[in-house]
Amino acid sequence: MKIPGKSFLIAALLLACILFPFQREVTAKTYYHVTLKAFLDPHDLSAVEWAWVTLVAIPKNEAYPEEAALAESYGGSLRGSVLAFVRAAAWRSEHRYTIEKRCKDRPAEMKISWNESWNDKVYAMGGLDNPNNPDELHFGFTTRPIFLQNKRWFDPMSRSYAALGPVRLEGEAAEEIRGNFILRPVNYRDALKHYNFCGKQWVEQYRSEFNHFHLHEEFYDDDNEIFNQTIGKKHIVYQVLRTSSRIHPNWKQQRM
Incomplete structure (x- = not known):
């Protein structure tokens, strides 16, 4: 028995496939800045670091x-997301200050300073660990292995680290190098922190306020912005x- 219009229906379906081809499902990426x-x-509120x-x-x-x-072998699943590293940068301002101390049993000042510098290397990672609440997140600077946007793991400690020592100018006293210079979560091109006290001058590695800084936060009321600060030993204002x-x-702009 011939069904009326069957040939027309098949032709219409073929035409629809040509004009409106089936598309692959596209999953939009979500970025966290x-x-x-x-x-x-x-x-001195002008003494700051930005990241x-x-x-x-x-x-x-x-x-x-x-x-x-x-x-999956036990019938479950690994839920949640990793916040993979895309890129990072940091900057610090020039700063000088003094501390009252005693030198040879007399009042004296220790002078401490560092120069303005951009970052050398910065490492960070985060995650969305609560599968029942995708608005919860954690983030931090670290030297532990981090997951990259290309879906590969990278260990910052696998790279060799070298820092430029103090430059001695003619007629000036040489600065002694004290302490270890090692790879840290936030590393500056100028890694030096200068000291001058009791007739001696030396340098140590500058340690960023962001080193090992971590936060646990949550987006509220369907908002896509977090703005908060820490007050205490470290005063850090942050926006996500x-x-x-x-x-x-x-x-790389000093604004939020």
Whole structure:
């Protein structure tokens, strides 16, 4: 029995496939842009450090495939996301200050200073560990292995680290190098912190306020911005923006 219009229906379906081809499912990436400002001296608000970090959310099962396979073998799944490293930068201002001490049993001042510098290397990572609340996140600077946007792990400690020592000018006393110079979460091109006290001059490695700084935060009321600060031993103001854009809106700009 011939069904009327059957040939027309098939032709219409073929035409629809040509004009409106089936598209692959596209999953938009979610980026997290972090801006931080650290105040280094409560008596001088111009003494600051800035840092800018971009991370991208990647499912945990892609970062930890062995753990995901084990979970699946028991009928479960590895939920949540890793905030993978995309890029980061940091900057510090020039600063000088003094501390009252005693030299040879007499009142004296210790002079401490460092120069303005951009970063050499900066390492950070984060995660969305609560699968029941994707608005919760954690973030921090670290020298532990970090997951990159290309879905590979990278160990910062696997790289050799070298810092430029003090430059001695003719007619000036040489500065002694004290302490160890090692790779840290935030490393500056000028890694030196200068000391002058009791007739001696020396340098140590500058340690950023961002070293090993971590935060746990949450987006509220469907907002895509977190703006907060820490008060105490470290005074750091920070902003976290959640967006589909890969471009950090404040990249290397001293603003939030």
